[in-house]
Amino acid sequence: MEITQQSSEQLGNMQESIGLKLDPLGDNISSLELVRVSGSDIDVANAARVSFGKTITSLSEKDVKLIQYLMNHDHTSPFEHNQFSFRVKAPIFVTRQWMRHRMASYNEISYRYVNVPMEFYTPHQWRYQDPVNRQASHGSFENEEMRKIYQDTIETAVQAYEKLLANNVCRELARGLLPVCTYTQFIYTCNLHSLTHFMKLRLHPGAQWEIQQFAQGLLKLALPHFPVSLEAWKHKHCPDLQL
Ligand SMILES: Cc1cc2nc3c(=O)[nH]c(=O)nc-3n(C[C@H](O)[C@H](O)[C@H](O)COP(=O)(O)OP(=O)(O)OC[C@H]3O[C@@H](n4cnc5c(N)ncnc54)[C@H](O)[C@@H]3O)c2cc1C
Numbered sequence: 001m002e003i004t005q006q007s008s009e010q011l012g013n014m015q016e017s018i019g020l021k022l023d024p025l026g027d028n029i030s031s032l033e034l035v036r037v038s039g040s041d042i043d044v045a046n047a048a049r050v051s052f053g054k055t056i057t058s059l060s061e062k063d064v065k066l067i068q069y070l071m072n073h074d075h076t077s078p079f080e081h082n083q084f085s086f087r088v089k090a091p092i093f094v095t096r097q098w099m100r101h102r103m104a105s106y107n108e109i110s111y112r113y114v115n116v117p118m119e120f121y122t123p124h125q126w127r128y129q130d131p132v133n134r135q136a137s138h139g140s141f142e143n144e145e146m147r148k149i150y151q152d153t154i155e156t157a158v159q160a161y162e163k164l165l166a167n168n169v170c171r172e173l174a175r176g177l178l179p180v181c182t183y184t185q186f187i188y189t190c191n192l193h194s195l196t197h198f199m200k201l202r203l204h205p206g207a208q209w210e211i212q213q214f215a216q217g218l219l220k221l222a223l224p225h226f227p228v229s230l231e232a233w234k235h236k237h238c239p240d241l242q243l
Contacts, residue, residue, distance in 0.1 A: 013224035017224045017225065018037070019034070020221065024090075024210075024213035025090075025210060026213075027124075029089065030090060030091075030183070030213075031087070031088070031089040032086060032087075032088055032217040033087045033088075033221075034085075034221040035085045035086065036085040037083070037085075037225045039082025039225075039226075040225065041067055041226050041227065042063075044070070044078045044079055044082075044192075044229055045066055045067060045078075046081075047077070047081045048066055048067075048075070049066075067229055068228070068232040071229060072232065079191065079193040080191045080192070080193045081191070082192050084191070084192070085189040086187070086188045086189075086218065087185070087187055088187075088214070089185045090183065090184065090186075090210075091120075091121040091180065091210065092180045092183075092184050094208070094210050094211050095184050096180070097207075098198075098211065098214070101190075101194070101201075103190065103193075103197070104188055104189060104190035104194050104198075105188075105189040105190070106186055106187065107186060107187045108185065108186035109184055109185045111171060111175045111184075112171055112172040112175075115165065116161065116171075116175055117183065121210070122147070122150060122181070125140040125141065126140065126142070126146060127140050127141075128140075133206065135206075137208075137209070153179070154179060154181070157179055158178075160177050161174050161175070161177050192222075192230075196230075198215065198218070199233075203238055216243060219243060220243040223243070
């Protein structure tokens, strides 16, 4: 059976996923957008088959099986001949976790150049500290008093930041008063191998909930562009995940 490069439904999904802005944290501030993609599943198969001097222009059932085999057996290098660029708006604490992933390229807005936009992440609900895993959380609860403390503290920081600027303190020093829930923006560029590594670590229940939401968004936006590779990856790592 011959599988054409892109079915019309798949083409539609691919076009839709470029420029589509997700709001991973659901607060009308966070955002994740796929701005550019190069490559396709065909390039994955061609990279694997170059050892035999072969090139294909459409995927056969054999190529699909080959890609699934590569993914299932961690033959990772054929997944590196492509590129994704995402534009991300996330709290600084999420961004710090994100940028630990070194096999990627980053450029971030500079709050030395521009005043900090007054946008901050406030969780919808609080989570309990996990009693066993010291870096994890679990469950959720409401607490208006805690919300007020959180938001009042942000407000105090904002007022202090603005006061310093009004008194001719430079932006690069004044920003030191702002909390790590302040939103920042960056471009994240990586290949499919690096992306799947990021998703594997950050979709894991041990990862912080907020970065898990971004990892789900990455998978949702990338999947239409590499459906064979990413369905195989999803099947292996998170078959029950609803996107
Ligand atoms: C749940 C969770 C909790 C975490 N907690 C902490 C924490 O408390 N403190 C903390 O500092 N970090 C923490 N991290 C970050 C973690 O240690 C990694 O830095 C991060 O996940 C990036 O993974 P990576 O190095 O595999 O990815 P990348 O940096 O993208 O690297 C990809 C791969 O390239 C190779 N590689 C990259 N750089 C090197 C190198 N210098 N030498 C050899 N091989 C290299 C490795 O095989 C690596 O897996 C946490 C991560 C997770 C997912």
